[in-house]
Amino acid sequence: MKDFKWKVEYSTGNEAIDTQHKKLFTTANSTFSVVEPSKKLDKIKKTILLLSQYTGTHFSDEEQYMTSIKYPKLEEHRKIHTHIVSQLSLLIKKIPTMKIGEIERELAYFVQQWIINHIKEEDKKIFAWLNSKA
Ligand SMILES: [Fe+2]
Numbered sequence: 001m002k003d004f005k006w007k008v009e010y011s012t013g014n015e016a017i018d019t020q021h022k023k024l025f026t027t028a029n030s031t032f033s034v035v036e037p038s039k040k041l042d043k044i045k046k047t048i049l050l051l052s053q054y055t056g057t058h059f060s061d062e063e064q065y066m067t068s069i070k071y072p073k074l075e076e077h078r079k080i081h082t083h084i085v086s087q088l089s090l091l092i093k094k095i096p097t098m099k100i101g102e103i104e105r106e107l108a109y110f111v112q113q114w115i116i117n118h119i120k121e122e123d124k125k126i127f128a129w130l131n132s133k134a
Helices: 015-031 037-068 074-097 100-133
Strands: none
Touching: 015 037, 015 100, 037 074, 037 100, 074 100
């Protein structure tokens, strides 16, 4: 079982964005919480959809924020968001042909590779830039 935890090192220094990032972690974690085997697939599907919705909302809020501060690398960052969203849609499309174990593995990879690494690397750049200006 996976347990993704938000860590202080992921902090961007922006409270609103950190709060949304924390919620992404909670949503991702709920996919892996233990339920009765007969309900497992149904629950995984529901939480992946929720994760996908929430990721979309968060990315658009983050893009609005980058626009408001005139972040010079907005377009580059937006492209990465689009790519992440399409990776998740691909996974969602494949779900009907996958076994539960495979779905869990791919989802864990997605969260680690695309959500956590994105927060640690790309999102931090926004605030490093902001601080360098101050
Ligand atoms: Fe981002």
